[in-house]
Amino acid sequence: xxxxxxxxxxxxxxxxxxxxxxxxxxxxxxxxxxxxxxxxxxxxxxxxxxxxxxxxxxxxxxxxxxxxxxxxxxxxxxxxxxxxxxxxxxxxxxxxxxxxxxxxxxxxxxxxxxxxxxxxxxxxxxxxxxxxxxxxxxxxxxxxxxxxxxxxxxxxxxxxxxxxxxxxxxxxxxx
Numbered sequence: 001x002x003x004x005x006x007x008x009x010x011x012x013x014x015x016x017x018x019x020x021x022x023x024x025x026x027x028x029x030x031x032x033x034x035x036x037x038x039x040x041x042x043x044x045x046x047x048x049x050x051x052x053x054x055x056x057x058x059x060x061x062x063x064x065x066x067x068x069x070x071x072x073x074x075x076x077x078x079x080x081x082x083x084x085x086x087x088x089x090x091x092x093x094x095x096x097x098x099x100x101x102x103x104x105x106x107x108x109x110x111x112x113x114x115x116x117x118x119x120x121x122x123x124x125x126x127x128x129x130x131x132x133x134x135x136x137x138x139x140x141x142x143x144x145x146x147x148x149x150x151x152x153x154x155x156x157x158x159x160x161x162x163x164x165x166x167x168x169x170x171x172x173x174x175x
Contacts, residue, residue: 041099043133047106050168051113054126057172058116070115073123077130081108084134091141100137107133114168119175125167132160 055061064071085104092100107130114126139153 044103044106047103047110050110050126051106054110054113054117054122058113059118061112061116063116064112073127074112074115077108077111077127080130080134081105081111084137088137088141103133117171117175119171121167121171121174123171125164125169125171128160128164128167132157132164135160 064074081104085101088100088104089097111126111130114123117123135153136157139150139157143150143153
């Protein structure tokens with residue numbers, strides 16, 4: 001499924017006086033695609049900053065094998081990330097596959113790097129962050145356009161996002 005709507009007949013659609021609806025759809029979808037890429041790039045950069053922060057403050061990635069519960073959560077995070085990548089791969093189209101892959105890698109790195117910290121609030125925040133982004137991706141790319149679930153999904157994304165930020169902040173303040 002192409003994120004560009006009328007892209008296969010782009011030139012004909014732009015030149016034809018009879019396809020204003022298709023041209024408007026194409027322009028709107030292209031703008032949304034460009035906006036999504038930009039927003040995903042900014043969010044991925046923020047996740048990379050979290051990776052640096054967590055890695056510097058944490059006890060090292062050796063904790064993942066030294067403490068089995070951390071390794072188990074890391075494996076669960078990796079399985080979730082792979083499942084999301086496979087589900088999204090077919091739906092986003094070629095134009096977004098690389099940005100989606102980079103973003104998923106960044107949030108997975110953020111989640112795993114949080115596991116090197118000792119404060120459970122930070123680890124919980126990272127899990128909530130991954131859940132928020134997974135739900136956002138499902139709502140944006142996987143849920144049918146007329147799904148009755150989209151409304152609650154949009155609200156849940158923000159609840160999870162703010163809870164994640166609060167948990168991470170409290171983890172650093174209380175830890």
